[in-house]
Amino acid sequence: MMVYGIISIIVLILILLVVGFIIRKKYYKQIDRLEAWKIDIMNRPVLDELGKVKQLNMTGQTEEKFERWRRSWDEIVTVRLPDAEDYLFDIEEYTDKYRFKRAKSEQEKLEKVLQEIEATIETILSELSELIGSEEKNKVEIEHLQKKYKSMKKHLLIHRHNYGDSIKQLETDLNAIAESFGEFDNLTANGDYLEAREIVIGLTANIAGLEEKIEKLPELITEIETVLPSQLKEIEEGKKEMLDKGFILEHLQLEKETQHLQKALGTYSDFLEKAEITEVENGIQEIKEKIEILYDLLEKEVHAKHYLQKHHGEISGLFEELKKTNEEIKTETEIVQESYQLLDGEQQIPHNFEKELSQLIKRYSILETKIMEDNSAYTILSEELKEVKQLIEKIGKEQQEFTEHLQTLRKDELEAREKVQELRRKIAEMKRLISKSNVPGLPFDYQSVFDQALEYIQDVFKSLNEKPLNMASVQNHLNNAVDTVEHLSGKTEDLIESVLLAEKVIQYGNRYRARYQKVAIGLQQAEEAFRSFDYRLALEEAATAVEAVEPGALKEIEKMLSEE
Structure with a gap:
């Protein structure tokens, strides 16, 4: 262990x-x-x-x-x-x-x-x-910047007249750049390369900014000193001309707006003198948008006057047409009421048209007075006239729709009468087919549908003969009759087919009656059902008996019957 x-x-x-x-x-x-x-x-x-x-x-x-x-x-x-x-x-x-x-x-x-x-x-x-x-970068980049500087200095010397009062600021910026070049040289000579690098980066940004100013200032000066003042002057002259022609322009406050824009132009001129182009670019865009609005306002007044001149005279004629149409509608409504039962409120529609028309005529009368007095702006008057015209068109459309509705009632009646006659023809055709097919008698369920179809057709006739005519009731009875006749048509086809097929199967089975007791019994039951008008049961009994001794016999019989 x-x-x-x-x-x-x-x-x-x-x-x-x-x-x-x-x-x-x-x-x-x-x-x-x-x-x-x-x-x-x-x-x-x-x-x-x-x-x-x-x-x-x-x-x-x-x-x-x-x-x-x-x-x-x-x-x-x-x-x-x-x-x-x-x-x-x-x-x-x-x-x-x-x-x-x-x-x-x-x-x-x-x-x-x-x-x-x-x-x-x-x-x-x-x-x-x-x-x-x-x-190394300083040497390469400073040479490139010096070339740009010389190019800008030369450009300003040649095109000095394009820069207006802003030339002083541009020259100040050039002098600052020149001083930066001198500072760069001193720093480089003394071996302070990192601070010299910072001078190069600053020069790059300043020269790029000055290049942008030199490029954009002439166009900005033209816009501020020439283009925009010219457009404001054009608006003033347009306003004076329109006032002489009778235009009412107080609501536009054009004088206040143009004075505000003139003041803004003065402000942006000061920015230009300092060569501050970003503020001027934004300001010019804003002034242009406002000038465009003033042009639009004056143009709308001109269009409004043209609209009044074009449509003022036609309004009275339109009112007369509406009145005439309304009288025709009233007459038509009275005639239709004698034969047809109108829905709730339809009797009042012509009266409603008349009331609307009366109110609109009063409104137009007030407007017409303003137009004649000629002391309202055309834009205000034209908008009011447009609304009146739109309401006239609305009433006219409603009158047309109601007229078509009245006409539709008669049309629906004719169509209903034609449809019920068609249903009667279908019933007659079904009776003819049953008679032609030697049908011994009609089963109870078939006879019941047949009687119901006749009853519904009779209801349609009764409702068509009522005074005044209620088309809603007519249509309801007609729908019932159409559905029942369609159902009866299908049952008629089944009935005739069952009768013919049952007869053929019983006849075919007779060849087996003596040899087969089961077949004999089956055919006996089929014949009893046939005599009782139960053809579908007769067909089932006979087919079952025959199929027992000869499978597939029913299909062959159906094929033979189809070929016949």
């Missing part, structure tokens, strides 16, 4: 040694990775890049940044990387002694240190690249 215990202890020790060896190997692998990372950081080309920049003549902001970069790199090399080396030594020592927890803690600290060093180096290299790039 004691031997087993010793063996177990030895096995456990061996397992622990193996596990420890595996963990140590894993940690040694991490130590190698961190060592390689540290060496890679030491080999970064920071010194070479600093050397390139050191050759430049640096002052001011550029020199301050260079000193900061150099101090940061010196700190990395003299302090932070040696600290990283100490961390590596501690991690290796803890790993050798199987103190894995401490080794992991030191490893995490070293990871953080190396990451911070990485970030610092990335910042240094990025800013160095930006500095070197700034010098």
